[in-house]
Amino acid sequence: MFGAAPAPTAAPPTENPDAAEAGSGRVNRPLAPRRGRSAAGAGWAPVEAAARLPVYQAATSEVGGLFPLLAANGVPAVGARMGYDTLSGGAFYCHPIEWLLRGLATNPNLVIFGEPGRGKSSTVVAFCLRMMLFGITTLISGDVKGEYTPLLRALGVTPIALGRGSPARLNALDLGPLASRWNGWSLTRQREELTGVLGRWTKLLAALAETQGYAPTVTDEAVLAAVLRRLVGAGDGYTALTPVTIPDVARELADPAEDLWREARFAGRREFLDHTRQITDALSNLVLGPLAGLFDEPTNFTLDFDAPVQSMDLSLLRSRGDQAIAVALTCLGSWSSLITDLQDDGEIRIVVRDEVWRQMRLGLRAVQAVDSDLRLSRAERKIQLLVMHKPSDLLSVGAAGSQEVAIAKDLLALCSTRILLGQSTRVADELATDLALSEREQDVTTGWAMERRGRALWKIESSPGYKVQTVLSPTELAIFDTNAQLRARTGPAT
Ligand SMILES: Nc1ncnc2c1ncn2[C@@H]1O[C@H](COP(=O)(O)OP(=O)(O)O)[C@@H](O)[C@H]1O
Ligand SMILES: [Mg+2]
Structure with missing residues (x-):
């Protein structure tokens, strides 16, 4: 990035023979003569740092240590720029399909773990929004809290709401x-x-x-x-x-x-x-039952496949109970994989399953459905993104030792990329066992990641794990403020 567009003022003084040579058609022409500019305080600089970047000055007694030989992480700079790698300070990019093609990962699926409020959904939104630049569309397969609705509205898409007061009907056996x-x-x-x-x-x-x-x-x-x-x-x-x-x-x-x-x-x-x-x-x-009318009548809306993101808002269903939501998620899961399969436009889709355990609690077949979607993601050109609080969410899908639990635990192996946001110690122990984390990595999730929202340890297969801070833009923060309702209720003070 530095010196990408050499400013005309940076033209080397003509009396310097080195610079005159360099000027003849070289792309990476140095901006300063070899021995630096001969002016007070100029010194040697490959770029015009002082003009473009903030300069920090400190005495050696204040700087604890300086290590100029930091290497960037090995993650290629393609895809969604999520934030920065806190170890090197370099940008951190995420593109699961590229990772797969370059042999970093064996499948394009991601799973995100984190305590409520640590920034799971925000990370998902940032990822989807930034992948849109590459023509990758997103399907939010069941948004239980209606959290993604402001995002859709900001993009000019009307989400399909199912539930009390909404006229939308989705036939579970829709032909699509x-x-x-x-x-x-x-x-x-x-x-x-x-x-x-x-x-x-x-x-x-x-x-x-x-x-x-x-x-x-x-x-x-x-x-x-x-x-x-x-x-x-x-x-x-x-x-x-x-x-x-x-x-x-x-x-x-x-x-x-x-x-x-x-x-x-x-x-x-x-x-x-x-x-x-x-x-x-x-x-x-x-x-x-409580879902009467919702999934048993002909579908009365059409899904716009050109929209960058689509979502099924289930927040109106909440009053009908957990079971109803789980049934709705199952119907949606089946329906969305049917339509996306048949929509053979060759496009890559991200399928987001926030709070996936709700659906899997329904029983063996619901767990199997998620399992088969994850296994097929490579063939179907999908990036399946699961969002969970903790690995034991997967254990809650059935009795200990049952087949459901066995399959659910294996789901983790079907997600090459694991994004671990902050966790309390007890849960982190469990994570460490299930994901084979080292002691240092476990400390990162319970300590470092808890200190700020959006901090996470990104593990791609068995890589050592990258400490990444996701950075949200002011626009993203505004459209994805899940605490907005709380704030509104506490009065005008904020
Ligand atoms: N990287 C971040 N930087 C600043 N604020 C963030 C970041 N990630 C999340 N937040 C804020 O934290 C709150 C909770 O985030 P959310 O994604 O809803 O958490 P979760 O899905 O884990 O419950 C939101 O209001 C969001 O704006
Ligand atoms: Mg959330």
């Missing part, structure tokens, strides 16, 4: 871009895509049934797949697809056509009904 693309595809492509979508839907319905306290069997899943295939009406491969909703599925299960129970190899209608009673009831309850 499939419906409009369908006719342009060859028969083979249609079959392939449809199989993919039906697979997703079956998994989603099974996960939703699990939230109602019933773990579906393989037979249930086979029946669900058959019902969905019939309802969507693409058995012949020629006609257009029919939109399907969860009540349609529940209705078909409660009143099966003869060829359905025959196809599913039941001896008769009665046997079919007896066998599928629980899954039918689970789906029907879902439609009647």
